[in-house]
Amino acid sequence: MSDTFHTQTLDLTTGRDEIALDVTDRCHAFLREVADGRDGLLNVFVPHATAGIAVIETGAGSDDDLLATLRELLPPDDRWAHRHGSRGHGRDHVLPGLVAPHATLPVIGGRIALGTWQSVVLIDTNRDNPQRKLRLSFLG
Numbered sequence: 001m002s003d004t005f006h007t008q009t010l011d012l013t014t015g016r017d018e019i020a021l022d023v024t025d026r027c028h029a030f031l032r033e034v035a036d037g038r039d040g041l042l043n044v045f046v047p048h049a050t051a052g053i054a055v056i057e058t059g060a061g062s063d064d065d066l067l068a069t070l071r072e073l074l075p076p077d078d079r080w081a082h083r084h085g086s087r088g089h090g091r092d093h094v095l096p097g098l099v100a101p102h103a104t105l106p107v108i109g110g111r112i113a114l115g116t117w118q119s120v121v122l123i124d125t126n127r128d129n130p131q132r133k134l135r136l137s138f139l140g
Contacts (some may be wrong), residue, residue: 006034007137014124014132018071020054020063021122023134027112030136035110040140042112045102047133050092050126052099057117070095070125085128092126099123107140 008030014021027042044053056062080090103120106113112120122134 003040003139004034005137005139007135008034010134010136012122012132012134013130014051014122015130016127018067018125018127019122020056020058020067021124022058022063022119023122024112024114024119026134027120027136031107031110031112031138034138035107035140037110038107038140039109040107040138041104042107043102043104043135043137043139044120045135045137046122047135048101048126048129050089050095050124050129051132052096052101052123053103054099054121054123055103055105055114055118056121058119058121060117063121066123067125070098070123073098074125076125085126089126089128092128095123095125107138 046053074091074094076088082090082093
């Protein structure tokens with residue numbers, strides 16, 4: 001059987017606050033449509049200069065801890081050379097250097113092979129842009 005490639009772009013609203021948005025269910029729904037029980041790779045990509053994709057635990061505070069750590073590492077103040085937008089917006093443009101805008105994950109039997117507590121999470125600290133796109137691509 002030859003490999004097939006499927007891709008889909010989703011529109012998301014993240015709001016005007018920093019957010020760790022769990023997109024795992026959206027990934028599973030996409031794979032149910034296109035993977036048909038096959039093995040392969042899922043690429044999750046956010047085509048924005050101010051957001052990233054993380055594979056972390058959610059619901060037990062780790063998502064909030066990540067956002068708090070990013071605030072400490074990248075304070076929303078006036079130190080940034082990139083100065084358009086709201087105060088401290090330059091830090092949002094540094095975020096993808098720490099939280100990559102993509103993740104490639106193994107798919108086994110049509111499901112993402114995540115660990116017990118792992119979720120796929122869109123990290124968005126940009127309060128100026130509440131509209132995001134998420135591209136899901138499956139090769140298998």
